Amino acid sequence: MNNPAGAISIKPDERGVRSIVFRALGSSCKINFIQPDEQAALKFLAEALSWLETFEKKYSRFNPNSEVSQINAAAGIEWVKVDHHMEHILDLINDLHRMSEGILDPTTLPLMKVWDWKTVHTKIPNKEVVDAALMLTGWKKVQRKPGAIFLPHKGMGIDFGGFGKEFAVDHLIRIAHQNGIADVLVDLGQDLFALGGNGLHPFWHVGIQDGRHKDKYLGGLAVSGFAVSSSGDYERRFEHDGVRYGHIIDPRTGWPVSNGMCSVTALAPSCLQAGVLSTTVFVLGREKGIAFATRAQDVEACIQDDRGTEKTPGFIDKQVQAA
Template identity: 30%
Template sequence: MRASLLVMLLTLLYGCGERIERFSGSTMGSTYSIQYVPTTQTPDSQRVKAEVEAILGALDQQFSTWRGDSVVSRFNDLPAGACQALPEDMRRLLAYGEFLFRESGGAFDLTVQPLMNLWGFGPQSRGEQVPDASALARERARVGQQHLRLDGEKLCKDVAAQLDFDSMVAGYAVDRVGDRLSALGIQAYLVEITGELKGVGRKPDGSPWRIALEVPSGGREQHVERAIALDGYGVSTSGDYRNYFEEGGQRYSHTFDPRVGRPVKHALAAVTVVDPSALHADGLSTLLMVLGPEEGYAFAERHDLAAYFIMRQGSDFVARATPRFESLFPGQGKTMR
């Protein structure tokens, strides 16, 4: 399950005499759930589920760093100077990752996996630990999207770089599944994949799909703070309180700043991004989480993003919403305890 999952679904309400179809399953090392309003033109639920799982299976075959036969794992095993042909999905995500890398001055980086492994959070890690300076310097030399070069349909690397698309592939999967549901004639749905969500249309009783933002409560637990209604928007939340370790009295999060090669140390506990594209929301929530409460908020405001920041303040938490978020969901930027 994604460590950054800070969003939960609220109980859905039924309209009188109408229904919502539901199904769920496993994917990307976690789970997915689909809820939609069927119509007379909608295929039967088994076909809908089969179409969804075909998309998820294909993406897992490309992007999973936990299976040795995936496209990304084969690329990661290549030595410096090698090239490999990439499928269209991967080229799309690489292009968006390159955009975020440039816009953030390297705070967002798809080549961070060597650092994740070194600190104990990646698929090839050897346990959570603070690395020594020489090991950190060695792995940092392999990190940086400037070491990648796209040559037609092939991706080349000038160091033994390793890609990790976990910061955006679930959001992309949400968009792909949503597009397929729309193509099948489904006009109202809520898609959730490893915690990334998108809601379109309305439930049979006319009410919107609603999700609840969670607030950490000091440990790895959380509580529901308030709900927002979705229609045509994707939602992604990244946070640092579910996946971390402690050593020598210091807390080390799984959220890394690639610019320094270490977990972030700022007071930002979680950030939610809302965007018509779940892919964009997914990547941007990671980017803002790395940048932190001040630099991240400035970035979000500068790019007119709908973002909701939750910062630690002593034993309490304080929330700050961007103007764009406030315009979409009035009353969401309040101080919390």
């Protein structure tokens, strides 16, 4: 986690809001909160950043010493012992996989390596390569027993990027609550949760990303007591022969989603729920996605695709025009 010098604003602004801006989990992050007592504010920040640093070291596949990297290195070779924290996350994945009807699948790492958005694409992978990687995916293939996990085929791998930020947001909100902070916004790469208000209003103002234009917004939301998560291809994508390929892979086909979707913004009681909803709706497309969102409880959504924008009534109710 990168926390640049000077990123912490100890002195509150005119609204009484303290802010910290940093990079973690591969994203630009911020925490805004109101706490008049400076020592209490510093205590909260220390606890929050310490937990986040530990979480990233332990569960990032980019850290060769993380538990995730150890599991991946042992794929097709041997069982790997895991602690109760990892057991909890693996149990959670079972629930998320079922909740998303199989769309959220952390075993898509072989496909992510085939579709490497960090490289300049002069050609797309051929079908044989994609199909071979697809054969190495599938959460139901993962074997578990108490205190251990085994990926049965060499080349398999797991990645928690599909829900790691959302999990972290929810935990940081719990840390804020434990520290008696009633007004806080935790935003980890546009996956966020807000409590209370921003000192001027009884809510926090959050922009809704325009899926077609990275630097534009569809409007704003009044957020308090719920989470917001967005999925779209505006962050990482490439074009080849006039076809746009985004970074969200359909785990059923092994290919980037190509159903005309631009972005989905979801509201839910937890960031995990919002993240699962936004990704699942994006992959399913407009009709099936709206049906999926309608079946879910206590959630709202804004869907943007090639045909335009559609919002649930509850989403519209939470829109605001200005901060």
